[in-house]
Every structure is written in C-alpha cells, then in structure tokens.
Amino acid sequence: MFNRDFQLKQLKSTTHLDMVVIGGGASGLGIAVDAASRGFKVALFEAHDFAKGTSSRSTKLVHGGVRYLAQGNIKLVTEALKERGLLEKNARHLFKRQEFLIPSYQWWHKYYYGLGLTVYDLLSKGLSIGTSNVVSAKTAKDKIENLKPKGLFGGVTYYDGQFDDARLALNLAQTAVNLGAIVVNHCKVINMLLDENSKINGVEVKDTETVEILKVKSTVVVNATGVFSNKIMKLAGRKKKELKIVPSQGIHLVLDKAFLKGSTALMVPKTSDGRVLFAIPWHNKVVVGTTDTPIKKPSYEPKPLETEIDFILDNASEYLTKKPTRNDVQSVFSGLRPLVAPEGDKSSTKEISRGHKIIQSESGLLSIVGGKWTTYREMSRDLVNEAIDLYGLRKVNTKTKTLSIHGNLSEHEKEKLNKELWYYGSDAVELDQFIKSNDSYNQIIHPKYNFTKGQVIWAVRKEMARTIEDVLARRMRLLFLDALAAVDSAELVANILQKELGKSEDWKKEQIITFNEVASVYLI
Numbered sequence: 001m002f003n004r005d006f007q008l009k010q011l012k013s014t015t016h017l018d019m020v021v022i023g024g025g026a027s028g029l030g031i032a033v034d035a036a037s038r039g040f041k042v043a044l045f046e047a048h049d050f051a052k053g054t055s056s057r058s059t060k061l062v063h064g065g066v067r068y069l070a071q072g073n074i075k076l077v078t079e080a081l082k083e084r085g086l087l088e089k090n091a092r093h094l095f096k097r098q099e100f101l102i103p104s105y106q107w108w109h110k111y112y113y114g115l116g117l118t119v120y121d122l123l124s125k126g127l128s129i130g131t132s133n134v135v136s137a138k139t140a141k142d143k144i145e146n147l148k149p150k151g152l153f154g155g156v157t158y159y160d161g162q163f164d165d166a167r168l169a170l171n172l173a174q175t176a177v178n179l180g181a182i183v184v185n186h187c188k189v190i191n192m193l194l195d196e197n198s199k200i201n202g203v204e205v206k207d208t209e210t211v212e213i214l215k216v217k218s219t220v221v222v223n224a225t226g227v228f229s230n231k232i233m234k235l236a237g238r239k240k241k242e243l244k245i246v247p248s249q250g251i252h253l254v255l256d257k258a259f260l261k262g263s264t265a266l267m268v269p270k271t272s273d274g275r276v277l278f279a280i281p282w283h284n285k286v287v288v289g290t291t292d293t294p295i296k297k298p299s300y301e302p303k304p305l306e307t308e309i310d311f312i313l314d315n316a317s318e319y320l321t322k323k324p325t326r327n328d329v330q331s332v333f334s335g336l337r338p339l340v341a342p343e344g345d346k347s348s349t350k351e352i353s354r355g356h357k358i359i360q361s362e363s364g365l366l367s368i369v370g371g372k373w374t375t376y377r378e379m380s381r382d383l384v385n386e387a388i389d390l391y392g393l394r395k396v397n398t399k400t401k402t403l404s405i406h407g408n409l410s411e412h413e414k415e416k417l418n419k420e421l422w423y424y425g426s427d428a429v430e431l432d433q434f435i436k437s438n439d440s441y442n443q444i445i446h447p448k449y450n451f452t453k454g455q456v457i458w459a460v461r462k463e464m465a466r467t468i469e470d471v472l473a474r475r476m477r478l479l480f481l482d483a484l485a486a487v488d489s490a491e492l493v494a495n496i497l498q499k500e501l502g503k504s505e506d507w508k509k510e511q512i513i514t515f516n517e518v519a520s521v522y523l524i
C-alpha cells in the first residue's frame, strides 16, 4: 500500500534487506524499481519528498540531446534515444511527443542542422518518434506564430519527448511499492552502520516527522543523492580525493502561453554564449531555459542569479516578437546538475561528462552520480548489475526494459483520458470518481487554475504527500507554474492537510511559513 505509515510498519517488521537506497530522485527510484522487479528486498529513504532535488527541476525533456550530438558524443545520444523510445512505451501517460523548431537566420544553418538531425533520427533506430524536416520561412512562422520574422530563412523541425518529471518520480515510487519495495519519504539517512571489519552493513535513518531513529540492516547500501553525494560519501568515511561532484546550476523561467504561440517548441542551438536555449509548452505555460553556472555548494532551494534571469530573457527576446520581461515571469525554478568532474578540472561545467559513474568506496558504499532523467533506467540497471557482481546477490537479469510504470495506459486509453487529469494516467478514472463523490471535492483551490480540493485530498491519501510543498510543488505543479498563485493557495491546502493528517493548529501555521519561504525563491 502506498501509504507512509504502512511503509514504516513494513520496515519495522523487516529484519534484513538486500539493498538500501538513499535518495528518492530519478536515480534512486529507478534503482528501487529495478532491484525490486528482480525480486530483491529493497528499502528507499528520501530525506524530503520524491523529486525534491534536481529531479523536479529539469527541462522536462526525454531526449537524446541534440547538443551532445554536436559535441560528437554518439554513444550518449544513441543510448538516450533508446531510453526515450522505451519510456514512450512504459510511461505512455506521461510521455508527450513534442515537435521542436530550430529557426534559421543564416541560409546554410537549416541545411547544417537538417543534416545533424537526420543523423539524430537514424540513431533512434527502431524507436523513432518522428522524423526531422527542413522547412521554409513560411512553415516556420506557421509553427511558431510569434517567431521573429526579420531575416528568417526557415528552419528544421524534429521530435523529442517531454514529460512531467516530479510525476514520473512519484509513479516510479508507486511502481517500486507495487513490486514489494519499502519506500519512505521525509526519512533522512544520518549515519552508516558498520560491521566488525568496518564495512557498511546498513544505515541509521531519522523519520523527520517524529524524529524517531531507526537502524536498518542491508547487504548493499546505495548512495543516489545527486548533488548531495559528497555528504553521504563522507558519512561512509570517504577519502578526500575519491571523487568530485561539481554542481552546475540551470534555471528556467515560466511564462504565459501567449509568449510561444502554437504547439511547437523553440530550440536555439547556440545562444550568445554558445549554450542551448529551449522554450517549450508545458502544462499550458511556456518553460524557457536553461543556464549552466558552476556552483560551489549544493542546496535544496538553489537561488537563481540575476545574471541567469537576464540571460534567458535577453536570449528569448532575440527570437520572439512578444518579448518577455521580468514582470512576465510567473515562476523561476533552479536545479543543480550532479556532474562528475574529470581530475583537475575546475573551470566551466559545460563540457563535463553528462554520462553516469558508479563508484564503490573502501567501506563498501555504492554511489551513482551524473547521468540524465532520460537514462535513469539504464543507470539503474547498471547499478543493480554492479551490486550483484560486487556483493554476491542472486544473479537475476533486469526486467525494466518492458516494465510498465504506474499509471501507464494503452494508446487507446490515453486518447479517452480526462484532459484535465491526463498526468494521473490510469489513476485518472478513480480520481475523477473520487472528486465527483463529494460536492466540496470539486471546489478549485485557486480561481485561475483547475486544481481541486479533491486532488489535494487524493495527494495525501494516495500519493504520500505530507506538506504543502509536496502538494503544490510536486503532486500538482502550481509552484512551478505560478508561484504567486501557489502562495495564495497555501492556506486552503494547509487546512486540508491539517484535517487529513490530524495535525495541530501550530503545525499548520508553521507549514504556511515554511512554504512561503520556499515559494519566495520561485518569485522574481
């Protein structure tokens, strides 16, 4: 049952586990699904909420990476395109086939990018989701009405996948539980347990709601904490120079849909400083990003820099007739890439490997770092394979290649889905009935949006939401879509949570203060 109390009860009645996974982002959740589907006894602990870290702050692309192709990283692109094709089948409810346009303001650009994207199409082999095309200026303007017309020679269209990252994380957590894993959010790993040979044989976790501390024994302990990996490695007695994670910040601005007319996304392959810029329709808004700024210390709510905001606004204004200003930004969200730095590199993060690495520390901790959301399944498979080899677990092959993720639908079912509740996938039917079961459940939580009170209750009862932020940032994406509207909705959501979770008035007040503090980072 996907219920926190139930999961904790299961944990307390389990004496030994094959694997403990630290971190409930794309990597950790993928590993829990892979290991549980092979029949291993697994528990996953997430210090905050599923996808609280980088995994809710991506550009929301399931992609091979056109930019990595330009860098000649064929292996990375081919693997990611394969994973893109598999995710389209295994999480059809969340996967959107998205058309992109690369506009061309120099006549030869469209042929240059056209050629590159033909290679991109070919690399996707049997898992293509649509072919690229060189298009005229008129077609380019038809696709994005408010594209700057002056000097436009046409462009290239191509397809990639798009998804809701926090929702996929939740669905992976649900899949892991369906497969028998124990999954708990708001539970922080605070220490390692060691055997007589100083080898790790478990973890100490703190339930951050009750502050109860539990000792959990396990054959393998996996560190999947992204940019926080260094901290866990230190708990495991890391030697100073074992590995270096370089956090690189990327921010996104969320604008009204009117800034990108039509359903095609804009892709600028080379901005003023050589980066890639996307403007993508998402949940009826436009997400514009991103940046690549080396950051010294990781944090849970990384702050966008003024220079990053200006960079995105300036570059988007170069291509769009309706030029966005700071006043048009409805939300700004920042994420940290956990990049693995090559020895001795201290400079730019743009060229650091986007591939993943698995490292075994002397004390036996198995860490996984780097990679992309798109390749989470492949990363997870590699880690579990490695764990089998290193720790003598039973040899069982991965089963995730064709494993349906919670919420998955057939093409036919997807077409019939309630359009408002599309991201719930197969849960949408039951949720719809639930909302209709009580008149008050249909009440919306903010006059500008269709999110209902029923969805908040559902998030608590069925999706392990524990805080206002869990609901407004990740079960619904209101904080990411319109931060001011999220702040306005906080009290109503807090009232529902208080009642559903049986909390005190003081708890509610503190919740609202905490949420407003978090939300202030999303407001310009």
Ligand SMILES: Cc1cc2nc3c(=O)[nH]c(=O)nc-3n(C[C@H](O)[C@H](O)[C@H](O)COP(=O)(O)OP(=O)(O)OC[C@H]3O[C@@H](n4cnc5c(N)ncnc54)[C@H](O)[C@@H]3O)c2cc1C
Residues within 6 Å of the ligand: 022, 023, 024, 025, 026, 027, 028, 045, 046, 047, 048, 049, 050, 051, 052, 053, 054, 055, 056, 057, 058, 059, 060, 061, 062, 063, 187, 188, 189, 190, 224, 225, 226, 227, 228, 232, 248, 249, 250, 251, 290, 334, 335, 336, 337, 338, 369, 370, 371, 372, 373, 374, 375
């Ligand atoms: C700006 C940006 C854009 C991106 N865009 C894309 C994209 O479009 N497509 C794509 O494929 N990839 C994209 N990525 C990459 C992708 O988002 C990341 O590779 C992925 O989300 C990393 O997941 P993770 O699980 O390794 O880390 P995280 O998501 O950060 O998860 C780590 C988790 O560990 C938890 N944790 C930390 N310490 C503890 C502890 N002591 N106990 C328990 N839990 C703990 C944290 O709370 C956190 O939830 C992007 C990344 C960024 C930054």
